[in-house]
Structure formats: structure tokens, C-alpha cells
Amino acid sequence: MVHQETLQFDSRGRGSFNITHEVEQIIRQAGIRTGICQLFLHHTSASLILCENADPTVRSDLERFMARLVPDGDPLFDHTQEGPDDMAAHVRSILTKMDLSFPIIDGRPGLGTWQGIYLWEHRSHPHRRRVTVTLYGET
Incomplete structure (x- = not known):
């Protein structure tokens, strides 16, 4: 089975924004139990990252770096x-990336305990960003 949806996010300007929940919802609604989730960001001045999800200072340290x-x-x-x-x-x-792939395990993103999916806005001002989520797998 293949399922595809596009999400839109309004950034508040430079910084990282957790989008894990929205991606989890798409996986759950599609009913895919085992497979691959591929995310693609349709922009050249923002990126997608898997990052520490428990301590926000990791992301602020990344921003300063x-x-x-x-x-x-x-x-x-x-x-x-x-x-x-x-x-x-x-x-x-370009130094980060505009796409991510990860496994779907038991109907959920197969992320590590401390991993979250983040949209990283690199522009100073707010922007509307589109992320296409493509799921490949079995229900």
C-alpha cells in the first residue's frame, strides 16, 4: 500500500518545530503497520531533522552552532x-537536509526513545512550509 499526504506548517521564524505528532497521525490514519515513512520538505531555506526531543537546549545549541x-x-x-x-x-x-526516511513499526514511527521529527526554519521571518508524507507498507 502507498499513502501520500501534504502537511502545511506556519513557522514563527528561525527555530525548530516538533512535527512528530502530525506525522504519527497520518501513519495511524493510513493504517500502515509495517513499512517506511518518507518526508519531503518543498523549500530551500528550511530543513527536516531527527533530533533530541526531551531537552530543548539541544535544539537551541544547534541554532547557535x-x-x-x-x-x-x-x-x-x-x-x-x-x-x-x-x-x-x-x-x-543544504548542510542539513530536506528529506527524512524512517521505519514504521507496529503502526508507529520507528524512532529512538529520544528522537523527534522537527521542521527547522532557517529564515528570520515566519513562513508557510509544506511537507509531503509518503508511506509505503502493509496494513
């Missing part, structure tokens, strides 16, 4: 059409 690694307004960048965070956001998304 990324700000040091790829600072907004770096004079290296020519692409600044949408502001000083424009090219930095593109680099950040």
Missing part, C-alpha cells in the same frame, strides 16, 4: 535578494 558556522549577512554571499538571512538559510538547509 549554525549561526556561528553560517552567519547572516556574511560578505562572502552575493545572493541577498530577500535580506541578509537569505543565502545563509539556503546553506543551512
